[in-house]
Amino acid sequence: MEKLVQCPICHQEINANVLSNNLEVCPNCNYHFHFKVRERIVNICDENSFVEIDEHLVSLNPLEIEGYEEKLKKHKDKSNLNDAVVTGSATLNGEKIYLCVMAFDFMGGSMGALVGEKITKIMIEGAINNIPVIIFCASGGARMQEGIFSLMQMAKTSSAVALMNKTKVPLFIVLTHPTTGGVTASFASLGDVILSEPGALIGFAGPRVIQGTIGQKLPEGFQRAEFQRDHGFVDAVVNRKDMKETLSYLIKTHKVKNNE
Amino acid sequence: MEKLVQCPICHQEINANVLSNNLEVCPNCNYHFHFKVRERIVNICDENSFVEIDEHLVSLNPLEIEGYEEKLKKHKDKSNLNDAVVTGSATLNGEKIYLCVMAFDFMGGSMGALVGEKITKIMIEGAINNIPVIIFCASGGARMQEGIFSLMQMAKTSSAVALMNKTKVPLFIVLTHPTTGGVTASFASLGDVILSEPGALIGFAGPRVIQGTIGQKLPEGFQRAEFQRDHGFVDAVVNRKDMKETLSYLIKTHKVKNNE
Amino acid sequence: MSKIELKEMSERLSRVDKYTKKRTPWECVKLSRNINRPGVEDYIKLICDDFMPLCGDRLYGEDKAMLGGIGLIDGRAVTIIGNRKGSNLKENIDVNYGMSHPEGYRKALRLAKQAERFNRPIISFIDTPGAYPGLGSEERGIGEAIATNLKEFSTLSVPIISFIIGEGGSGGALGIGVSDKLYLLENAVYSVITPEGFASILMHDPSKAEEAANIMKMTAQDLLEMEIIHGIIKEDKDGAHVNPEFSASEIKKTINKDLNILTKKKPDSLVRYRLKKIRSIGASKEQESYSEPLLKVLQKIY
Amino acid sequence: MSKIELKEMSERLSRVDKYTKKRTPWECVKLSRNINRPGVEDYIKLICDDFMPLCGDRLYGEDKAMLGGIGLIDGRAVTIIGNRKGSNLKENIDVNYGMSHPEGYRKALRLAKQAERFNRPIISFIDTPGAYPGLGSEERGIGEAIATNLKEFSTLSVPIISFIIGEGGSGGALGIGVSDKLYLLENAVYSVITPEGFASILMHDPSKAEEAANIMKMTAQDLLEMEIIHGIIKEDKDGAHVNPEFSASEIKKTINKDLNILTKKKPDSLVRYRLKKIRSIGASKEQESYSEPLLKVLQKIY
Numbered sequence A, B: 001m002e003k004l005v006q007c008p009i010c011h012q013e014i015n016a017n018v019l020s021n022n023l024e025v026c027p028n029c030n031y032h033f034h035f036k037v038r039e040r041i042v043n044i045c046d047e048n049s050f051v052e053i054d055e056h057l058v059s060l061n062p063l064e065i066e067g068y069e070e071k072l073k074k075h076k077d078k079s080n081l082n083d084a085v086v087t088g089s090a091t092l093n094g095e096k097i098y099l100c101v102m103a104f105d106f107m108g109g110s111m112g113a114l115v116g117e118k119i120t121k122i123m124i125e126g127a128i129n130n131i132p133v134i135i136f137c138a139s140g141g142a143r144m145q146e147g148i149f150s151l152m153q154m155a156k157t158s159s160a161v162a163l164m165n166k167t168k169v170p171l172f173i174v175l176t177h178p179t180t181g182g183v184t185a186s187f188a189s190l191g192d193v194i195l196s197e198p199g200a201l202i203g204f205a206g207p208r209v210i211q212g213t214i215g216q217k218l219p220e221g222f223q224r225a226e227f228q229r230d231h232g233f234v235d236a237v238v239n240r241k242d243m244k245e246t247l248s249y250l251i252k253t254h255k256v257k258n259n260e
Numbered sequence C, D: 001m002s003k004i005e006l007k008e009m010s011e012r013l014s015r016v017d018k019y020t021k022k023r024t025p026w027e028c029v030k031l032s033r034n035i036n037r038p039g040v041e042d043y044i045k046l047i048c049d050d051f052m053p054l055c056g057d058r059l060y061g062e063d064k065a066m067l068g069g070i071g072l073i074d075g076r077a078v079t080i081i082g083n084r085k086g087s088n089l090k091e092n093i094d095v096n097y098g099m100s101h102p103e104g105y106r107k108a109l110r111l112a113k114q115a116e117r118f119n120r121p122i123i124s125f126i127d128t129p130g131a132y133p134g135l136g137s138e139e140r141g142i143g144e145a146i147a148t149n150l151k152e153f154s155t156l157s158v159p160i161i162s163f164i165i166g167e168g169g170s171g172g173a174l175g176i177g178v179s180d181k182l183y184l185l186e187n188a189v190y191s192v193i194t195p196e197g198f199a200s201i202l203m204h205d206p207s208k209a210e211e212a213a214n215i216m217k218m219t220a221q222d223l224l225e226m227e228i229i230h231g232i233i234k235e236d237k238d239g240a241h242v243n244p245e246f247s248a249s250e251i252k253k254t255i256n257k258d259l260n261i262l263t264k265k266k267p268d269s270l271v272r273y274r275l276k277k278i279r280s281i282g283a284s285k286e287q288e289s290y291s292e293p294l295l296k297v298l299q300k301i302y
């Protein structure tokens, strides 16, 4: 029996297999559905080239918040991931890359100490080994259960970009739906090139918070990828099907032959 | 007999001697009248410390524009200046400085090859000799009679700031009424600190040009010193009577002891 | 123990008596937001021989919520940046309750870069509920502005000392808070979200803010124990607003003491130490073994 | 002279015949503004193997009047920036007739700095009546934006080649025109003000624009003789719009020839040469003796 999925934008019913074969993009209106971490890795990396790093690491409970560990376990079981980011090395059209893919389905892609550390480590490895770093972002912001430690990951990841910036190793950021909060106010805004999937919500404050502040409805398209491009913060909005070739072009054109 | 001057802002009639003793500032409404180059030098430099540089240089007529040489001569006779900038070395509260003072009363303070060259030279001397550079700006823009040579002075003076920026020698800009056109789009916008006299008109395009473009009246206070401060381009609006002490404070706090 | 030492100790104890009072986290939250609490301008007046404010980001605007300028502390030139909150309703509105737009953070960065070039240490005074969550703020890239500050401050080659004097609210506070030395005033707080927000999101009940404050570890004492901050600046036992001079003098002593040490460090070792400290925060024992690559890249770059 | 040489020469002559035509300055002005004249996007299509536009200044906006991105020319990665004018009324309006706001210049600078870090040469295509003289443009600091570009481009450590393909209007053109090599297309113009403006201000009669054009020395030939530009790019005798492929191929040849030389230079000597060239423009014989301090500071810094 066919499983049908309804597109939230054009409301068309789509066969789940058709959707899956189309990279979870609505064939009718180009709406980009949620793309799971493992699907993303397959889509971006050359076949079987991805080797995960730090896959065994798990989050601690530094503030000893009640229920946090249970919550982590629940999300682990549900998503089959240890936390909200998967990192590793791979090749993309034959070029070595380091790749981080954030998982919005793991506690809203929130950044705790583990997420911050794993991403930081990848950037520093990239800087040392002269290998471009690509980060697919998806996050609701800081992991509040880790309190101030979570906030400090903004400084930690940003300082890693500072180190990369002193080398000739590029950082390519891809913003996917949604990227908000502390991730937007740190590494996600600091790519040498920043791409976005169409329609992705990107901002520091979430729309509900802003609506609460200003007391009126937000304009149509506010904080979406296309809005962020028109306001100067996204280099290009790229369809999922073109993402690998776009990244490949960027890797090629950011290669410095004589690495001084 | 008393000579009276009417203030264009508060319309009060002021005794010319009173005005002169008050640094050409209206004692009633603080309107800053035009301040002549020699008065400025006296006001800013320690007594008799100013030594002019390049005082003998005069402009050429590179495009061989008819009437330009006569115009230069007329302004020279009228203003007793060789061209629209006077440059030299001096001390300010005992600290060595290089000083450039532009003369709006010499062909509207327009920047030709000579003005650009004299200012550039001062900045490079400052960079070499580790002496702060202070430039009082007043200009209607490029000197059109020198055509493309005039335009190139924007690049020349800006490239001199680029060189200064690679040292630890500060450039202090003081904007006076009016500073527009090519001067605004070059060194005048590139100071490490940018001060302005109250009420000075500061902009790239002149108000008439903008009014012509947009076809409506400009808002009150548009492009004035206070407007530019509120829009992020002027560090502080400083009264003429406080200018020397303000510059003195800046020189003191920008002094790097171990000049690496 | 000599007589002099005994006398000093008894003085110190009586002083502690006069100047400390154990408060609950929620009491600190309330005190940190007290409208009479001294702000950046009060401390500048009490600490500096002279101060000149500098305006603007050179890009878009002058954000009144972010004060910046050059001060002299016992004759030493420093760049000061800090959140202005205002001390009455009119001022509150004028400075947007201490919530900066992107231009405020970009102004702070401009002045920090100026400080770096002219070798001036940077002192920041943090007192904000957070960056402003409004339309213009988002349109002009508040996320980018904070991110860029975090990146740039982490490798500035001059000493940076930060004081959280009231509310240290989230990314908006951190945006001028990446530093070599971080202090909280005794009744200041620093957290990733307000207790109200924490209660609302994680406890699904905004009225449980007090309870949230209790578990969030946002007080000076908590943060010191977790090694997030380097020390606590004492206040009068009834709060800094009762005796601003006392806290100001403690701040000034701390600045002078730290700068005497930090300004002697070579820029590269200063930055290396700052980066290591940032890296270590929140890393588990297991993760810590991964600091080796950091050292490698630091040695390569600095 | 060998047969081959003779053949080459006669080919070259017929080519010149086909591709040059002496025009008055005013005819050049009109041709440079022809709506069908090829623009930056046309040349990119004809020159590049591939091109990816990049948007935004990371501060305020994306200025459609300023195109920017990364291209491949015969396999070599370059950063391209250029004024977009549009080729019909709808496009004209969309790109504000090629007049950029500050965000356009800041975007160009961002991409230029990116190019510098990743060692890509920069190619700029200039075609603008000038920067936009409107409210928002002034409010957001069009003067500051152009000034900063002049300053930063003058010391970028990668080769910069600029082509004025149509109108080179004043500071707005110079804002992406500080370069190692500057070329004008045969019928392009470059001047400090439009002939209309010159006539209006200096001749007190805007209708005397043609006369003004005659004395302003704004054509490719004049600028070459005054050593402001390095060469003239040939166009079809009826103008570049009749045969864009021909001018594009001349541009491409020039880029390849220049880059083969410039990319071999050490960054410091590249910058030193660029700065000397900028300094020398408009200096009189007497003033030229003052180039000595420049050399000193250059040796000190680079």
Ligand SMILES: [Zn+2]
Binding pocket: A007, A008, A009, A010, A011, A012, A026, A027, A028, A029, A030, A031
């Ligand atoms: Zn659909």
Ligand SMILES: [Zn+2]
Binding pocket: B007, B008, B009, B010, B011, B012, B026, B027, B028, B029, B030, B031
């Ligand atoms: Zn008056």
